[in-house]
Amino acid sequence: MNNIVLSGGRIVDPANGLDTEADLFVSEGRIAGIGEAPSGFRAEQTLDVGGQIVCPGLIDLAARPREPGATHKATIASEARAAAAGGITTLCCPPDSQPVVDSTSVVELIRRREREAAGAKILPYGALTKGLAGEQLTEMAALKAAGCAAMADGGHVIRNSLVLRRAMEYAGSFKLPVLLTPKDPWLSEGGLIHEGHVATRLGLTGIPAAAETAALGRDLALVQQTGVRTHFGRLSTAAGANQIARAQQQGLPVTADVAALQLFLTEMDLWDFNTACQVDPPVRSDSDRAALRQAVANGQIAAICSDHQPHEPDAKDGPMGTSSPGASGLDSLLPLVLRLVDEGVLPLMDALARVTSNPAHILGLEAGSLAVGRVADICVFDPKAVWWFNAETMHSMGKNSPFLGWEFTGRVTHTLVDGRLVYRLSQQ
Amino acid sequence: MSLQLDEHGRLRHFLTTEGLPRPLLTQILDTAESFTGVIGKSIKKVPLLRGRTVMNLFFEASTRTRTTFELAAKRLSADVLNINISTSATVKGESLLDMLRNLEAMQCDMFVVRHADSGAAHFIARNAAPGVSVINAGDGRHAHPTQAMLDMFTIRRHKREFEPLRVAIVGDILHSRVARSQIHALNGLGAGEVRVIAPRTLLPHDIESLGVKVFHDIRAGLADVDVVIMLRLQKERMSGALLPSESEFFRLYGLTEEKLSVAKPDAIVMHPGPINRGVEIESAVADGPRSVILEQVTNGIAVRMAVMSMALGTGGENA
Structure with a gap:
C-alpha cells in the first residue's frame, strides 16, 4: 500500500550528513530508497517537489x-x-x-x-x-x-x-x-x-x-x-x-x-x-x-x-x-x-x-532521520517562498503569536507522517 | 509611548510622564498656573468641560486622589460619575474589557483610572473608543503622572527653574509609581540631578537607567539638595525580607531635622501622602517650615484641571 515518490527535491538529512538532489521513495510507512527506487517499487503517488527541500x-x-x-x-x-x-x-x-x-x-x-x-x-x-x-x-x-x-x-x-x-x-x-x-x-x-x-x-x-x-x-x-x-x-x-x-x-x-x-x-x-x-x-x-x-x-x-x-x-x-x-x-x-x-x-x-x-x-526516538528503513516522517518546504505570517495563515487554534505581521522566507508544502501525506499547502 | 499623543503631538491620554516632550510638560504646568486663579475665586468654576462626562474608575481604594480628580472635573463644569470597582463588577467575574464596553455605552468622554496592575491604564487607552480620553490615576508600580506633575508644579512655584536643581527621592522606590513618574518628569523638565536614596532591597534593578544617581547613605544623598521628596513606606514591606524593622528604617532613612541639615538651607520637603509619621518622616519636619506637603494637595486640583482640559482639547483656550 501507499507507495509515494517525492520527486526532484533537495534532500537535507542532518542525521546522515546528507545534502543531495534525489528522489525519495516511501513505502509501507518507511523510507524505501533515496535516488534509486527499491526493486519492485510501483509509485501510487508522485509528489513533484522540484526546488524544494526534503528533510526529516x-x-x-x-x-x-x-x-x-x-x-x-x-x-x-x-x-x-x-x-x-x-x-x-x-x-x-x-x-x-x-x-x-x-x-x-x-x-x-x-x-x-x-x-x-x-x-x-x-x-x-x-x-x-x-x-x-x-x-x-x-x-x-x-x-x-x-x-x-x-x-x-x-x-x-x-x-x-x-x-x-x-x-x-x-x-x-x-x-x-x-x-x-x-x-x-x-x-x-x-x-x-x-x-x-x-x-x-x-x-x-x-x-x-x-x-x-x-x-x-x-x-x-x-x-x-x-x-x-x-x-x-x-x-x-x-x-x-x-x-x-x-x-x-x-x-x-x-x-x-x-x-x-x-x-x-x-x-x-x-x-x-x-x-x-x-x-x-x-x-x-x-x-x-x-x-x-x-x-x-x-x-x-x-x-x-x-x-x-x-x-x-x-x-x-x-x-x-x-x-x-x-x-x-x-x-x-x-x-x-x-x-x-x-x-x-x-x-x-x-x-x-x-x-x-x-x-x-x-x-532516543527512531524518527528524525531519512535513512532507508526509518519511519517516513518527512517535511518538505519551499526555501524561497516569501509569505506573511498572520492570524489567517496560522493553523494553531491559538493566535497568540509575537510574530504576527512578520515576513518569513521558507514555507512548508508537504508533511508526511508514517508515510501518509497529512498536510499539503493549498495553491493560492 | 506615542499612545498618549495625537498626530499633532497634543495630549490625547495622560498615561505616563515618560517620553513626554519638555514643551508639553511645561504647557501642563502653565495651564495649571492659569487655573489657580479660578480656584482662588469665590465662584470656583469654568465652563470648559460643560456637557462632558468624566468617569472615575477606581479599582483600588483612594480617597485623596479620587477627590481631587472629582473636584477638578467639577470646577471644569463636567459631570462626574464615581465608580468604585473593587466592590463592583470585577468581583462578579466581568472582564476589564467587557466592563469598558459597558461604561462606554453610557457615553462618557473621559476615564480616570486607578488600578493595581501596571499597564492597566495603557490597556484601557488602547481599547477605548476613539474620542474617549484616559487619565492614569495610578497603575500598579508603573506610573502616577498627575501626582508627579503636581509635584513639579509645586517645585516650580518654589524654585522657578529646574536646571539648577538637585532633587532627592527617598524611600521605597521599588514599589512606587510616584517615584517613577517623578523621575521621568524631572528629567524631562531638565532637572540638574535626580538622586534616589534607599537600601538596595527597595530599589528596582538598574534604576540608574532611568537617569538617577543612587545613594544608600541618606547623609551623602541629601548633601546640597534643593528638594527632598519622601515616599510612603507601606507597613507590609516589613514582611518578605525587604527590611528588618520600621525602627531601623527610620533610623537610616527617616527624614529628621538633623539629617535635613546637610541639604541646602532653602530646601523644600515634599511627600505624596499619606504620611507615616515616625516611619519615613518625623513630625517636626512634616509640619515644619520647609514642608510643602499641604501645598501639594492644593496644587493637585489645578494640575488635574489642566491635564483633563488639555486631553479633551479645551486647555489651550484658557492657557
Missing part, C-alpha cells in the same frame, strides 16, 4: 496542545494538524495537562485523541511526581510502557531536592531521560517579565536571571551525583547556557533546548506592555539572546523547540498582571529556524539538526 519531519520537544483540560484554548486534533502544517511530525507534550500525565489512563486518553487527529504524532512526557506536586513518585515504568518518552517536571519545579534526586534515580533505572525546567520558585515568585530596565520602567516584578542559574546549579549537582541523563528545557539566560556548556565539558550527561522565540525577542519587545511577548521563562536581554544564539550555533544547546502555548484571545487581553504567559509557536518554529540560517547564525544542515536529529537523539 520536525520533532518539537515542548508543545502544549492544551488537551486534556483546556480545550477552549486548543485541542489535540487542532494542534496535531497545525503541527503538521508547520512541518512538525512529532509533538512532545509536557505533563502539566488537566489531569496531569501521571497515570497510564491519561496517556491512553491522549493516544486515543492522537489517533483521531490524523496529524503529527503526540508524544506525552510522564510526570516525575504525582500531580506534579513534587512529593510522590509516579509509576514511571508503567508510564514508559504506555508510551511516555521521558519524565518531566512539566514546568513545576520540584522544590524538595531529595525528592528530585529520588525521581531522577528512579527514572534512570528505566533509562528514561529526565526533563527539567530550571526555575527557582522563590526568586521567580510574582515575576512577570525579565528583571531588567524594562521591568523597572514598566513597574513590573521581574524574574532575575538567577532564578534560572540558581535552579540549574542545584539540578546539575544532582546530575553529577546521580549520573542520570537530564535534559534542560527552555533556557533563557547567557549564564544558564554557560552552565550547560561547562557541565558538558565535565562530561555530565546533559543536553538543553531553547524556545525559538528566545532567539529573536528581548525584553524590549515588552515595551508598551505587549502581552504577546510575555512568556515564561521570560525573554531577556540583548546579550542573553546573543549568547543563546551562540550556544545553538555551537551545539551546546542541541535543540530548538516551539514552547507552544496557545491561548484564547481573552487570556492575553488584559493588563500584564492578569494576562496568561506563553506564545503560540507551532506555526513559527520552522520559519524562525530558517531565519537563523538567513541571518548567518548557523548553516542549514546544523539548523535542521536542532529540530530533527538532535531532539530525536535526546529522547
Whole structure:
C-alpha cells in the first residue's frame, strides 16, 4: 500500500550528513530508497517537489496542545494538524495537562485523541511526581510502557531536592531521560517579565536571571551525583547556557533546548506592555539572546523547540498582571529556524539538526532521520517562498503569536507522517 | 509611548510622564498656573468641560486622589460619575474589557483610572473608543503622572527653574509609581540631578537607567539638595525580607531635622501622602517650615484641571 515518490527535491538529512538532489521513495510507512527506487517499487503517488527541500519531519520537544483540560484554548486534533502544517511530525507534550500525565489512563486518553487527529504524532512526557506536586513518585515504568518518552517536571519545579534526586534515580533505572525546567520558585515568585530596565520602567516584578542559574546549579549537582541523563528545557539566560556548556565539558550527561522565540525577542519587545511577548521563562536581554544564539550555533544547546502555548484571545487581553504567559509557536518554529540560517547564525544542515536529529537523539526516538528503513516522517518546504505570517495563515487554534505581521522566507508544502501525506499547502 | 499623543503631538491620554516632550510638560504646568486663579475665586468654576462626562474608575481604594480628580472635573463644569470597582463588577467575574464596553455605552468622554496592575491604564487607552480620553490615576508600580506633575508644579512655584536643581527621592522606590513618574518628569523638565536614596532591597534593578544617581547613605544623598521628596513606606514591606524593622528604617532613612541639615538651607520637603509619621518622616519636619506637603494637595486640583482640559482639547483656550 501507499507507495509515494517525492520527486526532484533537495534532500537535507542532518542525521546522515546528507545534502543531495534525489528522489525519495516511501513505502509501507518507511523510507524505501533515496535516488534509486527499491526493486519492485510501483509509485501510487508522485509528489513533484522540484526546488524544494526534503528533510526529516520536525520533532518539537515542548508543545502544549492544551488537551486534556483546556480545550477552549486548543485541542489535540487542532494542534496535531497545525503541527503538521508547520512541518512538525512529532509533538512532545509536557505533563502539566488537566489531569496531569501521571497515570497510564491519561496517556491512553491522549493516544486515543492522537489517533483521531490524523496529524503529527503526540508524544506525552510522564510526570516525575504525582500531580506534579513534587512529593510522590509516579509509576514511571508503567508510564514508559504506555508510551511516555521521558519524565518531566512539566514546568513545576520540584522544590524538595531529595525528592528530585529520588525521581531522577528512579527514572534512570528505566533509562528514561529526565526533563527539567530550571526555575527557582522563590526568586521567580510574582515575576512577570525579565528583571531588567524594562521591568523597572514598566513597574513590573521581574524574574532575575538567577532564578534560572540558581535552579540549574542545584539540578546539575544532582546530575553529577546521580549520573542520570537530564535534559534542560527552555533556557533563557547567557549564564544558564554557560552552565550547560561547562557541565558538558565535565562530561555530565546533559543536553538543553531553547524556545525559538528566545532567539529573536528581548525584553524590549515588552515595551508598551505587549502581552504577546510575555512568556515564561521570560525573554531577556540583548546579550542573553546573543549568547543563546551562540550556544545553538555551537551545539551546546542541541535543540530548538516551539514552547507552544496557545491561548484564547481573552487570556492575553488584559493588563500584564492578569494576562496568561506563553506564545503560540507551532506555526513559527520552522520559519524562525530558517531565519537563523538567513541571518548567518548557523548553516542549514546544523539548523535542521536542532529540530530533527538532535531532539530525536535526546529522547532516543527512531524518527528524525531519512535513512532507508526509518519511519517516513518527512517535511518538505519551499526555501524561497516569501509569505506573511498572520492570524489567517496560522493553523494553531491559538493566535497568540509575537510574530504576527512578520515576513518569513521558507514555507512548508508537504508533511508526511508514517508515510501518509497529512498536510499539503493549498495553491493560492 | 506615542499612545498618549495625537498626530499633532497634543495630549490625547495622560498615561505616563515618560517620553513626554519638555514643551508639553511645561504647557501642563502653565495651564495649571492659569487655573489657580479660578480656584482662588469665590465662584470656583469654568465652563470648559460643560456637557462632558468624566468617569472615575477606581479599582483600588483612594480617597485623596479620587477627590481631587472629582473636584477638578467639577470646577471644569463636567459631570462626574464615581465608580468604585473593587466592590463592583470585577468581583462578579466581568472582564476589564467587557466592563469598558459597558461604561462606554453610557457615553462618557473621559476615564480616570486607578488600578493595581501596571499597564492597566495603557490597556484601557488602547481599547477605548476613539474620542474617549484616559487619565492614569495610578497603575500598579508603573506610573502616577498627575501626582508627579503636581509635584513639579509645586517645585516650580518654589524654585522657578529646574536646571539648577538637585532633587532627592527617598524611600521605597521599588514599589512606587510616584517615584517613577517623578523621575521621568524631572528629567524631562531638565532637572540638574535626580538622586534616589534607599537600601538596595527597595530599589528596582538598574534604576540608574532611568537617569538617577543612587545613594544608600541618606547623609551623602541629601548633601546640597534643593528638594527632598519622601515616599510612603507601606507597613507590609516589613514582611518578605525587604527590611528588618520600621525602627531601623527610620533610623537610616527617616527624614529628621538633623539629617535635613546637610541639604541646602532653602530646601523644600515634599511627600505624596499619606504620611507615616515616625516611619519615613518625623513630625517636626512634616509640619515644619520647609514642608510643602499641604501645598501639594492644593496644587493637585489645578494640575488635574489642566491635564483633563488639555486631553479633551479645551486647555489651550484658557492657557
